[in-house]
Amino acid sequence: MGKSTVVPFGPQHPVLPEPIHLDLELQDEKVVKAIPSIGYIHRGLEKLVEKRGFQEYVYIAERVCGICSFGHGWGYSKAIEGLMEIEVPRRAEYLRTIWHELSRLHSHLLWVGLGADALGFESLFMHAWRLRETILDMIEQTTGGRVIFSVCKVGGVRRDISDHDLKEIVSRLEKLKKEIDGLTALILNDETIHARLKGVGTVSFEDAKALGCVGPTARASGVPLDYRCGDEGGAYKELGFKPVTDTAGDCFARCKVRLLELYQAIDLIKGCVENMPAGEIAVPVKGFPPAAEYFTRVEQPRGEAVYYVKGNKTKNLERFRLRTPTNANLAVLVKMLQGCDLADVPNIILTIDPCISCCER
């Protein structure tokens, strides 16, 4: 047994897109213990709810995260709609589903790129991000923004998608699907990727349940936890949604679940376009939120996010609380890092798809 050393990892590290600091306690090359610490990009966005009107706050909720921005705007709007008992038109729910799944596609493709970069596979990183660019173009064409969509509002959506644009989205997704086929075949069959990811950072079904992890991290360990299954909002119920799961629980399984979710997202968007109902896209919102509480959930690309709101009969809310998926996955990350090699630490951190700015808000 060698001498124990503590190696700091992050907050500035080439593989980390966002700042998280880990103190890695090492015995030779093996990690014995990992102590995470966050707090580098806290912005106090939850507190701002007391200063901004409840309808204006949607734009701040969207800015919690740059990747799953639409989902946060939707989650906040859904919570207010539940609090004020507003029924959202079906067309608005279908449009929200389309935009949410488009942002899942772009988030997962971004993750494939970052994961490949952590492996040292830079050309795959460029390739994945090139595919992501077509999704960003579709988002820009339909919403007017590439990262922050600003289309979700309390009571519905602010923009409609024309039939012509809907058809164009489907035809472009068909083309993209062929390119994703190549990407998936490459990642799932490449010997080097297998050597780096298989059997690394394994989480058992029991651990995944006990530590309360969410999203693709939980699903890769065989926990069929996906809020889209029981989601009353969105079009998931009508489209017969079933989660993608795997049983291995290692980095490779998490990678595989995300890749298969790309196909699922494309199918969901196609389903939405085929069954798109006609009608209104928003209902007017009158009055202020009542003095009551409400909580709801949204399945973000990284997992389930929980939204809690408390009104007080005024323009401003009394409290808004957001539990993000990365927050839930940090506990399991610490468990994964115990006993792994130092060289595998970047891969393991990347496979939970950490979003620290979401986590700190």
Place this chain on the structure above:
Amino acid sequence: MSYLSFAREMLGNLFKPPATSQYPFKPRKVYEADRGKVVNDINNCIFCGMCMRNCPSAAITVDRNARTWKINRFACVQCKECVTNCPKKCLQMETEYTAPDTKKTEEVLQGPPPPPKPQIVLTEAQKAAIAAAQAKKAAASKAAADGTPHA
């Protein structure tokens, strides 16, 4: 299972045009829905302040007395809320973004002076008619005060 499975794609890329656009030599692709910057047709503006009240980032300041419309373009989040709420539809969203600057300057638009109130010029006959109507009204009110029924 294979090694070098990406080699084919990589070699193919050598003979493909670049995926990135050659900005600024080629203009960027613009979509109709793009939210670039807000512009105000100041001659149609009534300085009602709806844009200021609905701006989530408080980037717009409207002064009704001084007839000025100010915007801090670097605080604007391009949400288009002001354009949606403008009653006169004098605000528009352009697809071009704000040009970068070294200072966070405010853009101030000064509205034209308010149009003069219309002067009513009356003819002699109209003046006489108004005087007669006033006299009749005064007589009627006097009669009502005396308690005599109105004829």
